[in-house]
Amino acid sequence: MNIIDTALAGVKLIEPSVHGDQRGFFMESYNERDFHEQGLLNRFIQDNHSLSAEVGVLRGLHYQLNPKAQTKLVRVTAGEIYDVVVDLRRGSSTFGRWQGFHLSVSNKLQLLVPQGFAHGFCTLTPNTEVQYKVDEYYSPEHDRGIAWNDPALAIDWPTSTPILSDKDSKHPLLADAENNFVYEG
Ligand SMILES: Cc1cn([C@H]2C[C@H](O)[C@@H](COP(=O)(O)OP(=O)(O)O[C@H]3O[C@@H](C)C(=O)[C@@H](O)[C@H]3O)O2)c(=O)[nH]c1=O
DSSP states (O other): EEEESSTTTTTTEEOOOOOEEEEEEEEESSHHHHHHTTOOOOOOOOEEEEEEEETTTEEEEEOTTTTTTTOEEEEEEEEEEEEHHHHEETTOOOTTTTTEEEEEETTTEEEEOOOTTEEEEEEEESEEEEEEEESSSSTTTEEEEEOOOOTOOOOOOOOOOBBBTTTSSOOOOOOOOOOOOOOOO
């Protein structure tokens, strides 16, 4: 397993060790001991799985307020996504900055999204399946979103006409969004 730092402190790309042979491959998609040895001490308690049928489905940008903030460990098990994180940590030198990553069933990269980040993705393939672990339970009362097309963020999404849920078409701009994350770098 290889852990790659990104431009945003705390956001990491995880490259698992993939053992290929004539049958296909085997990999450990998560190993708590290896994560702990690398200082990634989260305790993941819920696994999520979504299917997006069409290309251009955009889910996001989502986060949960404290004390129900979530760390997410995201991977793709069918197709490919453009996965985006936005730093919402007040006091962070990268507050309001975003970064995007291509995650796919082929590259098997996983993205570790810390608490204090909004997260969203856009599908690049039909029938895309995303699976992710979280370290806090889903809490509808703490569930929040930021507009995917907030001009202040200027995220370079793969489409300007995504397929959205009703909820995701109504999120506030970052400047108007509730946020109780403090940077503790
Ligand atoms: C996220 C979530 C949703 N649900 C329910 C609520 C709702 O009825 C239905 C669909 O929820 P949503 O529309 O919020 O699903 P979705 O838009 O896929 O939400 C997800 O988006 C990505 C980008 C994330 O980062 C995730 O944390 C999560 O917010 O599933 C749960 O029961 N548990 C959960 O953990």
